[in-house]
Amino acid sequence: MNAIPLVPRRRSPQRPARRAQRGLSLIGLLVVAAVLVFAALLVMKVAPSAIEYRAIRSAISKIETSGTSGVREVQTAFDRYAAIDDITSISGKDLLVEKRPDGATMISFRYEKRIPLFGPASLVIDYQGAN
Numbered sequence: 001m002n003a004i005p006l007v008p009r010r011r012s013p014q015r016p017a018r019r020a021q022r023g024l025s026l027i028g029l030l031v032v033a034a035v036l037v038f039a040a041l042l043v044m045k046v047a048p049s050a051i052e053y054r055a056i057r058s059a060i061s062k063i064e065t066s067g068t069s070g071v072r073e074v075q076t077a078f079d080r081y082a083a084i085d086d087i088t089s090i091s092g093k094d095l096l097v098e099k100r101p102d103g104a105t106m107i108s109f110r111y112e113k114r115i116p117l118f119g120p121a122s123l124v125i126d127y128q129g130a131n
Helices: 028-065 069-087
Strands: 094-099 105-118 121-130
Touching: 028 069, 028 105, 028 121, 069 094
Parallel strands: none
Antiparallel strands: 094 105, 105 121
């Protein structure tokens, strides 16, 4: 009786087993790189707008804590903060200043920021806030 050897068949070194191949193909690498570049460009274009929004919120909270209550005073104070913090999206005239029944002043704002991406495509962000 002839015994069959239990040694696995060896593959040639030029053609490794498909199961042993792992990793990212060149096409996969290019797709991942393109997605990462697009995301980085998007963040770089949106970040200044988000920073400006935070500056607007900060200016309004500073005006609120300063005790300024008149509409003209609030608008003038905001314009001063806008000049310092380089706020260009809105001005003091764009603020909605209302007196509450309890005597407190409510300052709110709303604006739209259009960020051009490429060609005819733009990103539109609606910002709003109140104290």
